[in-house]
Amino acid sequence: MKNSRRVVMPLLVFVAVILVWELYVRIGGISLYILPAPSKIMQTLLENMDVLLQHSFVTLEESILGLVISTLFAIGISICMDLSKTFKTSIYPFLIVTQTVPVMVLGPLFSIWFGFDLLPKVLIVIFMCFFPIAISFTDALEQVDQKEINLLRSFGASTLQIYRIVKIPSGAIGLFSGLKVASTYCVGGAIVGEWLSSKAGLGYYMLRVKNGYMLDKVFACVLMIIFWSIVLNLIVTLLEKIMFPHLRRGGNNERH
Numbered sequence: 001m002k003n004s005r006r007v008v009m010p011l012l013v014f015v016a017v018i019l020v021w022e023l024y025v026r027i028g029g030i031s032l033y034i035l036p037a038p039s040k041i042m043q044t045l046l047e048n049m050d051v052l053l054q055h056s057f058v059t060l061e062e063s064i065l066g067l068v069i070s071t072l073f074a075i076g077i078s079i080c081m082d083l084s085k086t087f088k089t090s091i092y093p094f095l096i097v098t099q100t101v102p103v104m105v106l107g108p109l110f111s112i113w114f115g116f117d118l119l120p121k122v123l124i125v126i127f128m129c130f131f132p133i134a135i136s137f138t139d140a141l142e143q144v145d146q147k148e149i150n151l152l153r154s155f156g157a158s159t160l161q162i163y164r165i166v167k168i169p170s171g172a173i174g175l176f177s178g179l180k181v182a183s184t185y186c187v188g189g190a191i192v193g194e195w196l197s198s199k200a201g202l203g204y205y206m207l208r209v210k211n212g213y214m215l216d217k218v219f220a221c222v223l224m225i226i227f228w229s230i231v232l233n234l235i236v237t238l239l240e241k242i243m244f245p246h247l248r249r250g251g252n253n254e255r256h
Contacts, residue, residue: 018038021037021038032214033214033215034215036215036216041216041223044216044217044220048217052202054200055201055204055205055221059187059201059203059225061118062118063187063189063190063228064186065118066123066124066186066190067129067182067183067232070129070182071133071179073126073130074129074130074178075137077134078134078138079163081138082138082141088138103189104192106123106127107120107124107192107193107196108196110124111196116199120193121190121201123193124189124190124193125189125190125193128182128185128189129185129186129189132185133175133178133179133181134178136174136177136178137171137175137178139174140170140171140173140174140177141171143171143174144171145166149162149166149167152165152166172244176240183229183232183233183236184229184232186232187229187232191206195207202225205217205221206221206222
């Protein structure tokens with residue numbers, strides 16, 4: 001009953017908001033360039049699906065490439081911080097500082113330094129995605145049961161074996177927690193990069209139609225961004241279940 005309520009109640013609220021929105025626009029005679037009706041947005045979405053998909057593939061390339069690179073980089077840095085407290089003490093403050101720098105400032109700089117092609121957009125995605133993955137994975141590695149590590153060491157296990165057998169599988173829950181956050185950030189990061197310098201992509205398309213006051217197309221573009229963010233998040237969740245199924249089973253056993 002509680003599970004069904006968790007689905008039904010948000011759905012009812014969503015339907016109510018859409019109905020109120022639709023009625024407000026129709027009854028109030030609101031102009032399209034101010035606020036389009038949900039029905040008009042859906043119509044525009046379907047009519048412009050080919051164009052939106054073409055721009056989506058550009059944005060997805062930037063998003064996925066940036067997410068993969070930031071994940072590999074974060075895993076390496078997290079393991080180094082776990083291996084050496086001195087390294088962690090030296091680098092951790094700089095990781096915090098990176099999150100205080102506005103992305104809108106970095107975008108123009110990346111464009112000046114690296115041009116207007118793929119690289120600046122990927123760098124912005126990396127900049128936005130690296131931190132949540134690195135911090136979550138580092139914290140998870142620190143919380144691995146020390147008794148398991150001591151047991152492996154008593155059998156003569158090397159550092160590589162300890163990470164492969166215990167630390168990485170146990171810390172995977174933190175890694176994927178950060179990845180789920182980053183998977184929703186990466187599309188937004190690519191969009192920001194496209195706002196600042198691009199020739200294609202959903203961010204470029206959104207700016208173009210916004211400047212033409214075609215708000216129905218703007219909202220259609222927003223729906224595509226939301227859709228791809230959810231898809232990437234679901235892919236990460238699926239990878240977690242495939243690669244580390246023990247995480248789900250362990251969680252269920254603990255609850256029972």
